[in-house]
Amino acid sequence: MLQELKDAYGFIFEEELIREIEETGVLKVSHAGEIIMDINDYITSMPLLLDGAIKILREDEDGNELLLYFLERGDTCALTLSCCLGQTRSEIRAVAERDTKYIMVPVSKIEEWTTRYKSWRNFVFESYQSRLSEMLETIDTLAFMNMDQRLLRYLQDKAKINQSEELQVTHQQIAYDLNTSRVVISRLLKKLEMEGKILLQRNQILVQDL
Structure with missing residues (x-):
């Protein structure tokens, strides 16, 4: 674990x-799709992420989800940090985007290290x-982008996070993340394919416009 920490956070x-x-940290491993928080x-x-990726979601009163941002190796979640320091309940859902390894750091150390280490602060x-x-970018996409633009942006971000142009994701899962219907997503995916930006294959999407 020490070497993985150095690789991800040594700089x-x-x-x-x-x-x-x-x-002091506890090593955890979560598989793709698993709820972490x-x-x-x-x-x-x-x-503290050592490998993999996590997506952070919000949920409205009706249970509809909205993707806020992704976390990668070397990241942490500031919203989680706020809850830790404020001793409040979580306002987000964290889901492993792919198989993910991370270390959970106790809240007592978060406060201590903020005082002791400038690098941590x-x-x-x-x-x-x-x-x-990233949340401001999400607001901008909601306010200023059409759904087809949001969909392409989502697919591009997902491809970069997963380090692969081939995405194993269902139309329904995309609809959940973008808070829309599966029918709308299916129609817009066909439109993006006709424009040459993606290629729809059996059980996967190939992102060609990165």
Whole structure:
């Protein structure tokens, strides 16, 4: 685990902090599609991603989901961090986008390291800034993009996160993430295919416009 920590965070944290994370953190592995953290859960620790990817979702009163952003290796979730420090329930759902390995750091250490390590403090602030920028981008896509543009952006982001142009995803799952209907998604996927931006294959989508 120590080497994986160094590979993912060695360019951010000093050696002493890396070793503290290894000693106090709990190593976890979640498979693709598994819920890592759910809405209304009490949050007592935050994740540091070693490998894989996590998607962060919000849910409205009717149970409809909306994708906010993705987390990759070297990231953490600022919304989780806020819940940890505020000792409140989670307002997001975190789902493994693909098989993911991460370390859960206890809230007591989060506060301690913020005081002791400048690198950790900078990491926390930069995480807030990055996640805020990503949420603003999500708002922009909702406000200013047509659904076909949102769909293409979603597929492009998903391909980059999964490091593959071939996406194993159903039309229904896309509809859930974009908070629309499967019929709309199926129609727009056909439109994107006719425009040469994607290729629809059996049980997968090939993203050609990256």
